[in-house]
Amino acid sequence: MSGNPILGVDRLSMRFGGIVAVNDLTFNAERRKITALIGPNGAGKTTVFNCITGFYKPTSGAMRLTHEDGRAIQLERLNDFRISKLAKVARTFQNIRLFPGMTALENLMVAQHNALMRASGLTFLGLIGAPSWRNAELAAIDLARTWLDRVGLLDRADDAAGNLPYGDQRRLEIARAMCTQPALLCLDEPAAGLNARESAALSELLLSIRAEHGTSILLIEHDMSVVMQISDHVVVMDHGVKIAEGTPREIRDDPKVIAAYLGADEEEAIAVMESGT
């Protein structure tokens, strides 16, 4: 592992009462790389995500996010909304959490809340319709339009998010996260429920996000074809501890990983062994 990680998770532990969901987990996510967090169901992956994005306060451990300019932020000290606002960490959810009653465009506008809030002079400039606010709003709409185009939803910009098909909702959620202009994008099972063609399109989208925006990506995924195809680095968890990490190729051949998957679910183990070839 080389030396410029965007996220360093150091001895992270999370307990819920007597249950240890994450135990002494240490890993790094490299800058401008795609890091995958995999493991059988119940391994504690989403808990790690919730700790990184501030929805849980970890029982112990540290998470250090280093920006490109060298500014480091200890994530465990921030509240959830500040992590997105200050540390520029954006996330999506395992079960999609869009604003179903708002249009696709509105969803992306809400994502630019903090920038627009400043531009609207904490609402007061916006209320009187100041030109600076109007320009900022047009710029925000432009950014939203760009992202709608990127995820192929430009035609459905004015449709309610709740009316979109499942795959479109997944992509819209990624577009919404990207509209916050994050340094680190955390995706919780982005390929869940997608068919093979949609998964392939998703892989392409993620690779292009990394290439064009320099956004680092941390992803939880069960779809091994996606993981093996796009990840630069894979961290494997089981029962709250890290059991292996390395390149997709190393992981695929790791007996510990195969055992973990076999112990949990035979089909998944076979998927790990057969995919990515």
Next chain:
Amino acid sequence: MSANPAVQTSRAPGAAFILKKALVSAFVALVLFSLMIGVRTEAGPQGQLVYWTRFGDLAAMVGAVFGGSIIIELLRQWWGPVDTVKVVPASVQRGLSLAGRLLPPVLLVFTFLVPVLFYNERYILDLAILVLTYVMLGWGLNVVVGLAGLLDLGYVAFYAVGAYSYALLATNFGLSFWICLPLAGILAAFWGVLLGFPVLRLRGDYLAIVTLAFGEIIRLVLINWQSLTGGPNGVTGIPRPTLFGIPLSPADDGLAALLGIEFSPTHRIVFLFYIILALALLTNWVTIRLRRLPIGRAWEALREDEVACRALGINTTTTKLTAFATGAMFGGFAGAFFATRQGFISPESFTFHESALVLAIVVLGGMGSQLGVALAALTMIGGFELFRGLDQYRMLVFGMAMVLLMIWRPRGLIGHRAPTVFLKHSQAISSDLVKEGHG
């Protein structure tokens, strides 16, 4: 409501089913009313029990239930299950949407002309002022309940704070209405924030109960803080509003004398009418603008999904607080107007009943819809007056009307949501998708 409309459409209930249902309803009515209506008891002159039977009335009642049940069932068949979408011809649809677009401007112009049209009808003018007050309160509460999705059962507290702010500032310090109006709004907003801080971490039912309690606390403080508020006696002699310092009175320096026209008490009523109209329109304008600003979008996003909001870096606490404060401010304005219109206020005017009424207006109108709230206020306040002729059955008819409305339009008169921004064309969002908020 049936759980599965698809099942119902597949088999329309036949005559036997309708008859059976009507018979069951009639039997239940017979059991219920046989004692309530069939037998009438009273204390006789010597204190003994006197009773007589009214089987004729009982038969009429049971017959009405029987017939009514058949009619409802037939209506239901004709209408289809609750969630049925009727296929409306395109021409009718276009006509309806045109009518929908024309309705707000027509209503607005009509409202402006009310004092001209009904100049000599004091009753209608007073009623119009009352309706507009509730329109304004509805629009104010709409920010909290309709946009931000926070259930507030104590809205009347802010109404009271506004009213007492003006009343006390005016009677103690002699400040004019126009200076006190913004002060009343600011004070109400301040109380909104003060309530908001401890309360907004609660959600749903818990938030509703605490806001309900807050409304009661304010009322009880007003009753018991005798030295300041005059307790149950209230505050009297609240000054009337002036037109740039010119009083609307029969005095020599009054407006009528200055204009050289004969004084009439109606002048003041008309003046009050236009004040509350201006205040209500201000509320409406600000709300419409706020919806298109990031803060308004954040309110609606909060109603849709609070967790997603936090993931996008939105500070949900301050967002909720601003919604509370904005709603409270408009309540405060309305309260100040109420005080100056009445000239006398007491805690009796600020009971839970008022909160419930305003909330009913917002829910009935369709949460988040400005036009819906205005129509609902007109229906609730105006309609209530309309049924005055029905005397003791007024509440019954009114309650029935509301139940029917909630069956056919469960999301209020105007349930769909208009997007705040669009790329190509704005299309209304069905109420099925829009969330109601959860506290």
